[in-house]
Amino acid sequence: MIDDEARCESTPLRYAHTIEMKGNRLGRGLCRLGCVVSLAGCATTGSQRESDTAASASRESEAAARAEGDAQRRAQQARSQQQLRQWMQRESSAALEPRAVRVGDAYEGAVASAGDVTMQRDGDTSVAEFSIGASAPVQCIFSDEIKDQANLLRAVYEDVRRTAAATQIAAIDAGASESNSYIDLHFAYRTRTPAGERVGYMKMRSLTSGDRSVLCMHDEPGFLQTFHRATLPLLRTTPSTSAQRVLVVSLNGNNVGTMSVRRSRDEQDTIEDTTFSTLLARTPVDLLAEDRIDSERFDARGELAARVNGTDENGAIEQKTWQREAATLRYPFEGTHLGRPLRGVVTTREPLRASAAMVIALVRDGVVGRTPAVEREELQESNPLVTTRSRIELVRREGPNRAWIRFVSARDTLDALVDEQGLPLQARITVGTMTLALRAGTAQ
Amino acid sequence: MIRRASLSLVALTLLRCATNAPARTHPTRAARAPASVTNAPSASEPRESLRFLSIAHVELDGPAPRTLAEAQFELSLIDAPPRAITPVRAADDASAPTEQHTQPSFIVDFDQDPLRAQCASATGVTAQALLQRASDMIEHKSMAVGFITASATLRRREGDCTEHSVLAAALLRCNGIAARLSYGLLVVRVGDRIGAGHHMWTERYEGGWRVADATFPERDAEVVHLRLGSLTDEGPAGLSDGRRDTLLSLRAVRVRAR
Numbered sequence: 001m002i003d004d005e006a007r008c009e010s011t012p013l014r015y016a017h018t019i020e021m022k023g024n025r026l027g028r029g030l031c032r033l034g035c036v037v038s039l040a041g042c043a044t045t046g047s048q049r050e051s052d053t054a055a056s057a058s059r060e061s062e063a064a065a066r067a068e069g070d071a072q073r074r075a076q077q078a079r080s081q082q083q084l085r086q087w088m089q090r091e092s093s094a095a096l097e098p099r100a101v102r103v104g105d106a107y108e109g110a111v112a113s114a115g116d117v118t119m120q121r122d123g124d125t126s127v128a129e130f131s132i133g134a135s136a137p138v139q140c141i142f143s144d145e146i147k148d149q150a151n152l153l154r155a156v157y158e159d160v161r162r163t164a165a166a167t168q169i170a171a172i173d174a175g176a177s178e179s180n181s182y183i184d185l186h187f188a189y190r191t192r193t194p195a196g197e198r199v200g201y202m203k204m205r206s207l208t209s210g211d212r213s214v215l216c217m218h219d220e221p222g223f224l225q226t227f228h229r230a231t232l233p234l235l236r237t238t239p240s241t242s243a244q245r246v247l248v249v250s251l252n253g254n255n256v257g258t259m260s261v262r263r264s265r266d267e268q269d270t271i272e273d274t275t276f277s278t279l280l281a282r283t284p285v286d287l288l289a290e291d292r293i294d295s296e297r298f299d300a301r302g303e304l305a306a307r308v309n310g311t312d313e314n315g316a317i318e319q320k321t322w323q324r325e326a327a328t329l330r331y332p333f334e335g336t337h338l339g340r341p342l343r344g345v346v347t348t349r350e351p352l353r354a355s356a357a358m359v360i361a362l363v364r365d366g367v368v369g370r371t372p373a374v375e376r377e378e379l380q381e382s383n384p385l386v387t388t389r390s391r392i393e394l395v396r397r398e399g400p401n402r403a404w405i406r407f408v409s410a411r412d413t414l415d416a417l418v419d420e421q422g423l424p425l426q427a428r429i430t431v432g433t434m435t436l437a438l439r440a441g442t443a444q
Numbered sequence: 445m446i447r448r449a450s451l452s453l454v455a456l457t458l459l460r461c462a463t464n465a466p467a468r469t470h471p472t473r474a475a476r477a478p479a480s481v482t483n484a485p486s487a488s489e490p491r492e493s494l495r496f497l498s499i500a501h502v503e504l505d506g507p508a509p510r511t512l513a514e515a516q517f518e519l520s521l522i523d524a525p526p527r528a529i530t531p532v533r534a535a536d537d538a539s540a541p542t543e544q545h546t547q548p549s550f551i552v553d554f555d556q557d558p559l560r561a562q563c564a565s566a567t568g569v570t571a572q573a574l575l576q577r578a579s580d581m582i583e584h585k586s587m588a589v590g591f592i593t594a595s596a597t598l599r600r601r602e603g604d605c606t607e608h609s610v611l612a613a614a615l616l617r618c619n620g621i622a623a624r625l626s627y628g629l630l631v632v633r634v635g636d637r638i639g640a641g642h643h644m645w646t647e648r649y650e651g652g653w654r655v656a657d658a659t660f661p662e663r664d665a666e667v668v669h670l671r672l673g674s675l676t677d678e679g680p681a682g683l684s685d686g687r688r689d690t691l692l693s694l695r696a697v698r699v700r701a702r
Contacts, residue, residue: 282587314588316600337680339596340556383681432522432692 084188084199090222094133096230101128103142107210109238111140112230132230136220140231146242147213148291148312149206149277150257153185155315156204156215157287164189165197169281174255176246176441179239181258182207182231183279185287186224203227208260210238235443245423247438249278256280259438261423263356269305271297272356289314302357309335309381320384322346333384344385348377355407358392359422363403366394373408500629500640501696509701512633512668518698519670526698531668532626534652541622541649549678552625554614556595563618571621571648571656578612578658605644605659612646612658622649623656628672629697640697645669670697 096112101119103126111117113130120127126142161167171186185204190197201221207214216231243260250256257278264271276292291312297305309320320335331346358374373393380388388409395404398417402425407414416427416438427438509515512531519527530536548555554563562581569577584602592600594614597607609625616623623646630643645657655669672691 286587288588313590316589316592338551338590339592339600340550340553342550342680383679385680433695434692 080199084201084221087221088201088224090134092133092223092226094131096132096226098233099130101140101142101234103144103212106144107142107212107238109209109214110233111138112233113138130230132218132223132226134218134220134223134226136218138216138218138227138230140214140216140234142209143213145212146208148289149181149183149208149213150279150289150291151312151315152213152215153183153204153206153279154287154289156217157185157187160187160189160202161285163191165192166190166285168284169287170201172254172256172279172281174248174250174257174279174441175235175443176248176258177235177239177443179241179243179246180208180235181243181246181248181260181277181441182235182443183257183277185279205231207231207234208240208243209234211240211242232443243275245425246441247424247426248441249276250437250439251278251280252433252435258441263421263423266297269297269299270354270356271295272354287314296354296356298354298357301351302353302361304331304352304354304379307379320381322379322384324352331379335384337384342384346379346385346387348387350377352377352379352387355392356422359405359418362392362394362405363418363420363422366403368394368396500642500694502631502638502640503696503698504638505698505700507701508636508638509699512631512638512666514702515668516700516702517631517668517670518700519694520696520698522693522695524693529628529670529672531631532647532653532655532671534650534654536652538652541624544676544678545622545624545649546617546620548614548617550680551593551675551678552610552613552617552623553593553595554618556593559595559598559611559614562598563615567619569619571616571619571650574615574619574621575612575646575656575658578608578615581611582607608658609644609646612656616646616648616656623647624649624653624674625678626653626669626671626674627691629670629691629694631668631670631697631699633666638699642691643669647674 092114094114096114098110099113099117101107101109101111101117103119111128111130112132114133115131117128117130120129124144128140128142129137131137157167157169167187167189169185169187171184173184175182175184183206185206186202188199188201190199199221200219203218203224205216205227207216214234216227216234218227218230243262245261247259248255248257249259257276259277260275262273264273272295274294276290276294278290280288282288289312293308293310295306295308297307299305304322304324306321306323308322311318316339318336318339320333320337322331322333324331329348329351331348331352332344333346334343336342353376355378358376362374373391375389375391377387378390380386390407390409393406393408395406395415397403401420403418405416405418407416412429412431414427414429417425419425424438425440429436503520505518517529517531519529521527554560581598582601582603585604586602587604589600589603589607591606592603592610594610597603597611603611613623613625625644626647627642627644629640630645631638631640643659645655645659647653648656653674657667657669660667
């Protein structure tokens, strides 16, 4: 139950705000999720009303009145900030019990709830709503497929930002289980009401669960750990088959996103799909969301047959495709680059080999110290019509089933620990002052 | 695969540079966007707020210089000796423009729609007016845009310093003014505070290469541009230039009064 002393000063404002969540499945065009989100804004009043100015036309008295108004406003803001800080410490003392969440016959997962879970169906989405012992419920929106994890969060944030008086990004985090992952975005916002301004705090979690995307939201200051515990079962109870390896991405020690790898077979070829979702706060109010998928198709010899790269950067989608002409060293390219169409042909000196194939071969057959590093030409997104040279080395083995691999180019070096299938377990790259690390998630 | 994805994330943090946020763009944002050098709103806050994305650490060596024009600058680098650097002045680089500086390229693509039509109508105006026009065309000052071409910038009408630079270069060149794209650091002084950040800008040729920065066509704050290099390849490689690595290795900018 909510501590009475910390109860909101007034009845929480609740207004239905239809938000279009634009989940772009790369390469498949724009998909839309529709939902109704209640923005409570129930926290302290952070009034920005202008103080009454004196009727006198005197410049001095106007300045004095303005100064007094400024002082009053600052004092009020300080009280609001203190009160918000108190409310942010709140957690629910209600017992959260596992409750099943079902979407038709295709999905069954679980949340931790203080009461029953209600489900509503709307087109290709389902919305679950449940209590965590706070004033506002948690809403979780289930899509029927995997959406762009980072841009889903950004789309909701931008929709709120359009109508709120002000927003401020508070936190970004990420985590993973064996086959699912989540990215968190928290932000504070101010809304204007007839009674003055209200300050609110929104917690959002974009998850994968059972090969579909789930977006959970709780719009009330505080309850950070409660929200985390309530939604964590979605990560664990319903594994996804769309990923064989899921890692958490961090930049200079801060969790900023997730990465997943999946391999599949198609006749004699192997296809490796790598997805990468990151969310960065570029300023206290500006988000940069990138969802990327990179797909390589290679044959039994490890030779690249095709490569497709798709990125969704804050809603701007670019796709790049290289497709080898059979039995040649020509790789025609078509796609969008730097915002404009680009076409051309990449001609190489040797057949291009897929990274995955080379890593698998090194792990399987390589001998540390005796196997020379594998040199190769590779395609590059930064300059799609030109290849670059790089090297892959077997650095050392860790037991029978793991090995450290080093990817070296003219400008950078990445070290990765891979398993016997060549799938990454962890990785690290440092470029100047930035260190990017990938590691297995142990979400709890 | 992880290497490519990793490098793309590193690239996302590169050269996401300065932008201004004039009040007319978005009242709410402008009201909440203080200059990076002063986080507390004040009565003397410039009308145009400067926001940096990739902030460089500034170290003041001794008393603050009276003006940035009188200051000395030094780059403190990781794994390299310190390097003195001077603000851009036309007299320092009088190298003649090349054909690249007057023709369209993949990045400065004023031969592509919709920019081609804009170029046709933007003739006979001054360089300063062209910079203002470029700034006005970019209605949404946003740091969330990656590096895109001039024609893409005009379609999207949003961007930061990189978009202002390529669009300004396009308008200058189609008016017969030689222009190039330079990158480095912008040092800003607001009141008694000095800040710096990664930046890209246009330079035009007039007896030497002069700053023509569309990101700040009118500015209230005192700024200087510290050039690390100019793009020689305006093809699809874009900003994939090894000289940018200096920015990645930058530890601090030291500022000293003469």
